[in-house]
Amino acid sequence: MNKAIFRKYDIRGIAKTDLDNDTVSKLGYVLGEMAGNGVLAIGRDCRPSGIRLRDQLAKGASATSCTVIDLGEQTTPMTYFAAYTLKPEITVMITGSHNPAEYNGFKTMKGLHTLWGEAITDIQAQVEQAPSVTEAIPEIEKVSIRASYMDRLRSEFAPPVSLKIAVDAGNGTGGDCAVELLEQLGHRVVPLFCTPDGSFPNHHPDPTVLENLEILRKTVVKEKCNLGVAYDGDADRIGIVDENGDVIFGDRILCVLADALLLDNPGATVISEVKASSVFFTDVEAHGGKALMLPTGHSIIKEGMLKENALLAGEMSGHIFFRDRYYGYDDALYATLRFLEIAEKAKGPVSSLTDHLPPVMATPEIRENCDDSIKFDLVEKVKQILYKQGYTVNVIDGVRVEFQNGWGLLRASNTQPVLVMRFEAGTLEQLDEYEGKMRAILDKAREEL
Secondary structure, three states, X not given: OOHHHEOOOOEEEEOOOOOOHHHHHHHHHHHHHHHOOOEEEEEEOOOOHHHHHHHHHHHHHHOXXXXXXXXXXXXXXXXXXXXXXXXXXXXXXXXXXXXXOOEEEEEEEEOOEEOOOHHHHHHHHHHHXXXXXXXXXXOOEEXXXXXHHHHHHHHHOOOOOOOEEEEEOOOOOOHHHHHHXXXXXXXXXXXXXXXXXXXXXXXXXXXXXXHHHHHHHHHHHHOOOOEEEEEOOOOOOEEEEOOOOOEEOHHHHHHXXXXXXXXXXOOOEEEEEOOOOHHHHHHHHHOOOEEEEEOOOHHHHHHHHXXXXXXXXXXXXXXXXEXXXXXXXXXXXXXXXXXHHHHHHOOOXXXXXXXXXXXXXXXXXXXXXXXXXXXXXXXXXXXXHHHHOOOEEEOOOOEEEEEOOEEEEEEEOOOOOEEEEEEEEOXXXXXXXXXXXXXXXHHHHHHHO
């Protein structure tokens, strides 16, 4: 068993090799034991490997005393919705999220609590000790929550204005739901790659990568759309493009949502993470809210929202979490509707929603391949070098170093074998300078490691 599949927030690896039948059935056995005499519910995204993984997970779980139900192919937010409405003891979403097509994995919940950190470590230890399951793959009761989920979203929104929206789902699991929902609400939809296909034949379903938004950007301009939206493979992350084809990055999406929220909830707490622009934190405070910075990670954000009684949170990667009028988990379709609610009432185009935000020079997320076995050690070495050189460093998640007129971030991804960097500055020259400094320190860290 490849122990590296047990990550901080989920269990994830290459489906054919890392997630072999024996490992997955043992995982099912462990989760079945955790469910006791209750229900274990399984949802999956559209990757072809998901069917095998569901069967093996159910095989292991059925060797215990729990009852297994199959939620079918659906988005991760729909699986979260099932956890809140069906209330199974254990809920599992089989998804590779934004990873390449050959990946897959498991996001798990016990009750309404997402399992992460030490809980994942405990599961790993139990899987290593679990018996091999020899029973046949069982018949599983199928339960669909799609209709009730769509009803829940549709019931809250009655748009007074019909907008023209380009939707690029990257052939992920949420495209058909998004098109159906938006058209039912009276919008005019230009669909792009909205048929689920887990081989992702057109482009990778990751809206944080500018290359993946190129077709959406051109389509918005060509079709004279009011805006464009993009989703990742399991539809828990959103990307937005304005009417000019310009990308609105995750922290600026969050600013728009926060400004509207604070009109109805003065003084509310809004959370983001270490990759977010300093503009976000300044803007929330300027609108009378309380802005908090947390480490990156959907599990950390959700727990932080409960602890701080925050009504809204978001990450640069496009995870948007609403506790205001919703359940507190990340749902890209729901975030779309909340953004459209604001756009419908705006006196100007979508681009005007961010006019009040000061312009800054910033990079998107920069991802560089780095072996899982050394990525955290490299970040630790960079931190030591920065301290020695006298920099002010925020170490809440990786290293966020303050420069004279901006900042730079280096952190190890918890979901992929990559290092993530981001930089912000007052000018392009400073942006290049800060990135150059960080890369030089990273090279030094590699030599010393």
